[in-house]
Amino acid sequence: MGLKAIIVDDESHSREVLSNILKNRFSDITIMASVDSVDDAVSAIAINNPDIVFLDIELQSGTGFDILIKINPIRFNIIFITAFKHYALKAIKFSSLDYLLKPIDVDELEIAIKKAKKEKSEELYKNKLETLIHNLKEQPKLQKLCLSTVDNFEFIDIENIIYCKANGSYTSFFLKNKTSVLVSKHLKEYENLLVNKSFMRVHNSYLINLNEVKKYVKSDGGYILMSNNDHINISKAKKDTFIHAMSYL
Structure with a gap:
């Protein structure tokens, strides 16, 4: 069964690179939209009902987290992407969520996608995201840790x-x-x-x-x-x- 994906990144070159990797290496993933702003992302997600969103953390119009706050419930998996060691990466790790650093490593991308495919529990994923949002609000003192047993x-x-x-x-x-x-x-x-x-x-x-x-x-x-x-x-x-x-x- 194929997966629907949306790419959110304010750099056109980065969107193009990721799009080409997905098309050439992951035949079961269909890119439904590729957008560069918070508002366009919210709209694209509402229209396309994606399975995975590749989400850049820093956008010119805000952050990837601004998008998550505007969507409820979140019924898709997220793979965060950033070009540098963003302050939020530790919060993402604490929450047992996935992120990729630019330039994207294809092997790491494949691992992240495989994990996203295995994520079956909507309630569990919701808890992970709630932990992430909680920790971001508490920056720089992270308070919660997600342990995978x-x-x-x-x-x-x-x-x-x-x-x-x-x-x-x-x-x-x-x-x-x-x-x-x-x-x-x-x-x-x-x-x-x-x-x-x-x-x-x-x-x-x-x-x-x-x-x-x-x-x-x-x-x-x-x-x-x-x-x-x-x-x-x-x-x-x-x-x-x-x-x-x-x-x-």
Whole structure:
């Protein structure tokens, strides 16, 4: 079954490049419209009822997010596109949504399209978008994180994370409600997302919420006692940095 697509980008060259890639590499995708403004995008979406919208974040007439706010309900998948490291990219990552950087890499585009095709739950996608809009309103302090587990997606408040533990190629999240969530992504990826949100990598295996530290115990080589009474190992190389960070909370 074919997919209907709309391209939204204020650069004619970028629209043409993406259009050519889609026509040449993705025979099951039909481009219904290619527009350059917020109002034209809203109109094109209403008329064509697309399955996928390739949405540039920055437009001369506003932003891609202005379009999303004007459409309710959103019954299509979105692949965000931008030419630079936009401030919103971290918010998009927190929400488990997809984006592509220009110039577009065809392999990355293919991965994003495959993920969009698999997205079956309208309610789940709505939750992802709500998380994105919430985080954008809270910039620069992102508040919610979308975690993809084997069975579902969990939307959690960042402040409810006590610590994260590396588990091979997986990451375990330990939460204030005494539950844990296992995610099939490396700890490093979450370190990159959370490091400026009062989180610190204190060991190869641990990323901790500094606000949830009860105390640092010097005996037994030194360890950190968290608010749930779990003991967290700290590497020798991180001790001074950890003490320094705690003194500024």
